[in-house]
Amino acid sequence: MTQKITPDADNLPTSKENKRKWEKVEYVGMTLLSLCMLFLLISPTSLSGLFNSILDSVRPVVVDVFLTGVVGTAIIASVIIGRLLERLGFTDALVRIFVPAMKVIRVNPAVIIPSIYNIFGDINAAGRISGPILKKAHATKDEQKIAVATMVQSQQSFSTFMLGLMALTFADVNVFAVILIAVFSPLFVSPLILSKLVFRNVKTVEISTLPRFTPRTEFMPMLFSAAREGVELLLLILIPAVALVFAVIGILEYIGIWQPMEAMLGQAMLLLNIHPETGVLSVLVSPTLAMGTLQGIAADLDPSLVIGSFVLASSGLPLSAVFGQIPVVWAECSDLSEREAMGAAVLGICMRLLSAFLIAFFLTPILV
Numbered sequence: 001m002t003q004k005i006t007p008d009a010d011n012l013p014t015s016k017e018n019k020r021k022w023e024k025v026e027y028v029g030m031t032l033l034s035l036c037m038l039f040l041l042i043s044p045t046s047l048s049g050l051f052n053s054i055l056d057s058v059r060p061v062v063v064d065v066f067l068t069g070v071v072g073t074a075i076i077a078s079v080i081i082g083r084l085l086e087r088l089g090f091t092d093a094l095v096r097i098f099v100p101a102m103k104v105i106r107v108n109p110a111v112i113i114p115s116i117y118n119i120f121g122d123i124n125a126a127g128r129i130s131g132p133i134l135k136k137a138h139a140t141k142d143e144q145k146i147a148v149a150t151m152v153q154s155q156q157s158f159s160t161f162m163l164g165l166m167a168l169t170f171a172d173v174n175v176f177a178v179i180l181i182a183v184f185s186p187l188f189v190s191p192l193i194l195s196k197l198v199f200r201n202v203k204t205v206e207i208s209t210l211p212r213f214t215p216r217t218e219f220m221p222m223l224f225s226a227a228r229e230g231v232e233l234l235l236l237i238l239i240p241a242v243a244l245v246f247a248v249i250g251i252l253e254y255i256g257i258w259q260p261m262e263a264m265l266g267q268a269m270l271l272l273n274i275h276p277e278t279g280v281l282s283v284l285v286s287p288t289l290a291m292g293t294l295q296g297i298a299a300d301l302d303p304s305l306v307i308g309s310f311v312l313a314s315s316g317l318p319l320s321a322v323f324g325q326i327p328v329v330w331a332e333c334s335d336l337s338e339r340e341a342m343g344a345a346v347l348g349i350c351m352r353l354l355s356a357f358l359i360a361f362f363l364t365p366i367l368v
Contacts (some may be wrong), residue, residue: 031132057250131333152316241324
């Protein structure tokens with residue numbers, strides 16, 4: 001005969017113990033729900049207006065720039081070109097060149113590779129290709145941060161470079177000197193400063209200890225794989241990141257605080273000796289578009305504004321790349337988290353803003 005076991009009444013949980021406590025996020029959710037209901041009651045069109053503002057901010061960039069515009073095609077082509085250069089020994093040649101320079105400051109020479117890929121191709125392709133290379137070269141996390149911060153101090157599009165050259169020429173500026181100071185000197189100066197002051201966990205690497213970076217993949221499979229990788233990068237990583245950034249801009253615009261913020265940004269550009277219109281374009285939209293605008297008006301501008309605008313455009317901007325694309329790409333392809341990659345990118349952009357001011361303000365008399 002089985003014994004019937006009855007629970008002890010004293011051990012049963014009380015109704016108060018059964019009740020789950022409110023968490024902070026639940027208070028936030030309840031407040032948000034109350035506000036939405038209030039808007040539906042007082043102004044039903046407010047919520048739909050907010051959603052339309054988000055769509056109006058996101059659609060032109062996602063559709064016209066990335067999906068059907070030149071930028072999306074350029075990203076796919078850049079990945080293909082980058083993988084082709086890698087297959088033809090481009091990476092190993094770069095390492096050979098920069099080993100002596102990086103040995104002087106005792107930093108892994110692989111930190112320069114993203115910047116070079118960035119100049120020749122696209123900042124997103126540079127991250128996708130260079131992240132695994134840095135891991136293969138046993139670069140520390142600090143060295144990977146140096147790589148990101150240095151990468152965003154060079155232009156992310158070859159078209160930006162060419163349009164910028166035209167603008168400098170129209171402004172009667174010494175083009176060679178500007179390119180040497182603004183584009184190539186950061187490849188050495190940035191790792192030097194960052195390794196001494198910020199990211200100190202670095203180590204020199206002998207060429208004999210570095211692996212071979214040139215893959216042995218056959219050409220045709222490599223090309224098809226690169227094309228597929230470019231499409232995946234565009235559709236699965238970049239477009240979601242860009243949509244997120246411009247959705248936030250749409251919300252700020254609907255609230256009414258984006259226009260004052262944009263005006264303040266233009267004033268800040270002028271204080272830094274950067275042409276306000278093209279500076280804002282570089283920061284918010286596209287450095288390529290900024291240089292296309294600048295080359296049409298460069299002959300009528302103060303040369304210092306032209307130089308400052310060119311130096312700023314020769315960077316990893318716009319902000320959608322800094323806060324969206326770079327963190328996502330590097331978190332996927334390197335040892336860095338999204339926060340670490342974003343922090344390094346922001347630091348690099350701040351250094352670029354400072355260098356744009358210093359070059360435009362102090363070196364213009366020498367460069368004109």
